[in-house]
Amino acid sequence: MLTIGLITGWIALAAALALWLGPKAASTAPQAAPFLGGGTPETHAWQRYHFRPYTMALLFIAFEMEMMFMYPWAVVFVSEGIKALAEMGMFLAILSVGILYGWREGVFRWQ
Amino acid sequence: MTRLARIAASAPVPVFAAIGPGRQAETERLLARPGLRRADTARDAAILLVAGDLPEAAAPALARLHDQLPRPRVTLRWQGEGADETETALTGAWRELCAGGPDEEDRLPDAPTNAWRGVGPHGQGGEGMMGGTPYGRPMAMTGADIRDGLQLDRYSATLGPFAPMLPPGMVLDLTLQGDVICEAAVAEPPFAQPAEADAPALCAARLLRLLGLEKAARRVIGGRRPGALWITGAVPPGLGRIGGADLRARLAAWLADRPVTVPAFDLPALLAGAEWCEAMLILASLPPSELIRAARRDAAA
Numbered sequence: 001m002l003t004i005g006l007i008t009g010w011i012a013l014a015a016a017l018a019l020w021l022g023p024k025a026a027s028t029a030p031q032a033a034p035f036l037g038g039g040t041p042e043t044h045a046w047q048r049y050h051f052r053p054y055t056m057a058l059l060f061i062a063f064e065m066e067m068m069f070m071y072p073w074a075v076v077f078v079s080e081g082i083k084a085l086a087e088m089g090m091f092l093a094i095l096s097v098g099i100l101y102g103w104r105e106g107v108f109r110w111q
Numbered sequence: 112m113t114r115l116a117r118i119a120a121s122a123p124v125p126v127f128a129a130i131g132p133g134r135q136a137e138t139e140r141l142l143a144r145p146g147l148r149r150a151d152t153a154r155d156a157a158i159l160l161v162a163g164d165l166p167e168a169a170a171p172a173l174a175r176l177h178d179q180l181p182r183p184r185v186t187l188r189w190q191g192e193g194a195d196e197t198e199t200a201l202t203g204a205w206r207e208l209c210a211g212g213p214d215e216e217d218r219l220p221d222a223p224t225n226a227w228r229g230v231g232p233h234g235q236g237g238e239g240m241m242g243g244t245p246y247g248r249p250m251a252m253t254g255a256d257i258r259d260g261l262q263l264d265r266y267s268a269t270l271g272p273f274a275p276m277l278p279p280g281m282v283l284d285l286t287l288q289g290d291v292i293c294e295a296a297v298a299e300p301p302f303a304q305p306a307e308a309d310a311p312a313l314c315a316a317r318l319l320r321l322l323g324l325e326k327a328a329r330r331v332i333g334g335r336r337p338g339a340l341w342i343t344g345a346v347p348p349g350l351g352r353i354g355g356a357d358l359r360a361r362l363a364a365w366l367a368d369r370p371v372t373v374p375a376f377d378l379p380a381l382l383a384g385a386e387w388c389e390a391m392l393i394l395a396s397l398p399p400s401e402l403i404r405a406a407r408r409d410a411a412a
Contacts (some may be wrong), residue, residue, distance in 0.1 A: 028221040035152045037274025038129075038172025039282065040224070047251040049266035049289035055303035105261060 055107040062098040066091075123148035127156035127180065129173055130279035132302035134189070135399065138162045139313050141194045146202060149320075151180035151275055157208055157380035158201060160188045161388040168299070169272050169280070182380050193261040208396050251276040256288055257384055263288045271300060276321060276391045278399050279304075281406060292390050296383040300406035301399065310398040314363035317395045322346070322357045327390025337366065341361045351381065351393035358396040371398055 034041055069091065077084050102108075112120075127150045130138045138160070142149040150156035167210060177186060179392035185204050189197050207213075223246050271282040272293050280302030286294040307313075312331050319328035320338065320343050327337035343359045343366075351358040354374040361371045376397075380389045395401065 028217060029223050030175055030217065030219050030221070031154075031181070032176070033179070034155060034222070034268075035179055037271050037277065038176045039269035039274065040273050041176070041248070041266075041268040043251045043265075043267050044245055044248045045266070047266050049265055050256070050261055069405070081271055084377065094276075109259075 015022045055102050055105045058098060058105075059107050062095050062102070066095055114209070116209045120206045124158060124205040125150045125156045126158045126160050127153050127202060127275075128162060129165065129169075129176060129273045130302070131161070131165045132280065133305055134163035135279055135304045136307040136310065136313055137194065137300075138317065139188075140332060141197060143316070143329045144194075144198055145329075146198065149275075156180055156305060157184055158204055159184065160197075160201065161186060161187055162189045163340040164190075167304075172272055174395060177215070178219050180215045183208050183212070185213070185215060187362065202259045204404070216407065223379050254288070254293070256291075257293050258291065265293060269298060272302075276401055278300075281402075287387070292382050292385055295390070297378060297381045297406045297409040300410045301403050303403065304399050306400065309370060311365040311368045311370055314371070315362065316400060318346075318362050318365070321392055321395050331366070342366065346392060347389075350389055351396055353381070353397075358392060373397060373401050375408075376401075376405055378402075378409050 034045065070088070073084060073088055114349050123145070124147050126142060126147055128142060141147065142160075154157075155278055157180065159177055159180055159246075160261035161173070177184075185208055186393050187197075187200060188205055192200075195200065204326055214252075251266045253262040254265045255261075256263045265286050265288055267284070267286045268287055269282060272280045274281075277283065278301035280299065284294075284296040284298045285292060304400050312334065313338075315337075316328040316332045319325075319331060319339075322342070324337070324342065327339040327342070343363050346358050346362065349357050350360070351361075353376045356371075356373070361373075364371050382392060385393060397405075
C-alpha cells in the first residue's frame with residue numbers, strides 16, 4: 001500500500017512539475033510560421049526525406065553480426081564439423097539478403 | 112529599470128534589417144558598428160530597421176516579418192538621416208525597450224493563414240501520409256530525386272524579399288528535397304542598388320557572415336584585415352564556377368580588395384542541384400549588380 005502510494009505520489013509530483021515548469025508555446029500564428037524572410041511556404045512542412053546513413057548502417061550491422069558469431073563458431077568448428085558449417089551457411093544466407101537489399105538501395109555507389 | 116534590464120541594455124542592439132532600394136551598402140556598414148548586432152532571423156531581433164522606401168508589393172512580407180519579431184519590439188524607419196544619427200536612434204530604442212518601453216501590436220491577425228477545416232475535402236484527408244491539405248496547405252508530394260532518382264517529397268516555398276542570405280528584395284520560388292534545391296525561379300529581382308554595394312569589402316563581408324565569421328566580416332568592412340586564417344579554405348573548391356572563376360577565386364579577389372566581374376550566367380541553372388548552404392554561398396559570391404542583371408533577365412523571361 002505504501003509502495004503504491006509512493007509511486008502514485010511521485011508520478012503526480014513529476015506531472016505537476018512538468019506542467020508547471022514546462023515552456024509555454026506563447027507564439028502567435030505569424031510567429032509559428034517558418035521564417036522565410038517574409039516569404040510563405042506553399043506546402044505543408046511534413047515531408048519525408050531520405051536518411052542516407054540508413055543504408056550504410058544496414059550494411060555495417062550485416063557485416064558486424066557475421067563477425068560477432070564467426071569468432072565463437074571458429075572455436076567450436078573443428079569439434080562440431082559439418083553441422084556447424086551448415087548452420088553458418090544458413091546464417092550467412094539470411095544476412096546476405098540484407099546486403100542484397102542494401103545493394104539494390106545503392107549503398108555501394110560511393111559519391 | 113532593474114539591474115538585469117540594465118545589463119541587457121548594455122548588450123549590442125539586435126537589429127533585423129529590411130533593406131529597401133539603394134540602401135544595401137549603407138545598412139551593411141551601419142550594422143557592422145560595434146554597438147549593433149545584425150540578427151540572422153526575425154526571432155533573434157528586437158528592432159526592425161526599415162531602410163529606405165519599400166515598394167508597395169513588399170508590404171505584406173514586411174507585415175509577416177514584423178509579427179515574427181518577439182515582443183517587446185519596435186520598428187524604426189531610416190530615410191535620409193546620417194548613420195551616426197540612426198545608430199543613436201537604434202541604441203535609444205533598445206534602451207527604452209529594456210526599460211519596458213512601448214511595444215508594438217501584431218499587424219496580422221493571430222489566426223492561421225489557412226484555416227483548419229477538419230477531416231474532409233479541406234482537412235487532413237488524403238491517404239496515409241500522402242495527399243490532403245491540412246490547414247488548407249497541400250502536403251508535399253513525391254518527385255524523382257535529382258541526384259539518384261529516388262522518389263522523395265518536394266517542398267516548395269517562397270523565400271524573400273527580406274531573407275538575410277539573399278540580396279535585399281529578391282524573391283525566390285524554391286522547390287527542395289531535404290536540403291537539395293530541385294528547382295529555383297526568380298519571382299522578383301533584387302532591388303536596384305548603387306555601385307557602392309559592389310565594394311570588395313562589403314562583398315567579402317557578406318560571404319564571411321554566411322561562413323559564420325561575423326567578427327572577420329566586421330573587420331573587413333572596417334577596412335582592416337579579416338584576422339582569420341585560410342578563409343578561402345572554408346569553401347569547397349570548384350563551387351559556383353562561372354567563366355573559369357569559382358567561389359574561392361572570387362572570395363580571394365575580394366579579400367585582396369579587387370572588384371570581381373562575372374560573365375552572364377543562368378541563375379536558376381546555377382542553383383539547381385546545389386545543397387542549401389552551397390546555393391546561399393553561390394548567391395553571396397556574386398556581385399549584387401551582376402546578380403540583379405541576371406535576376407531581371409530571368410524574371411522577364
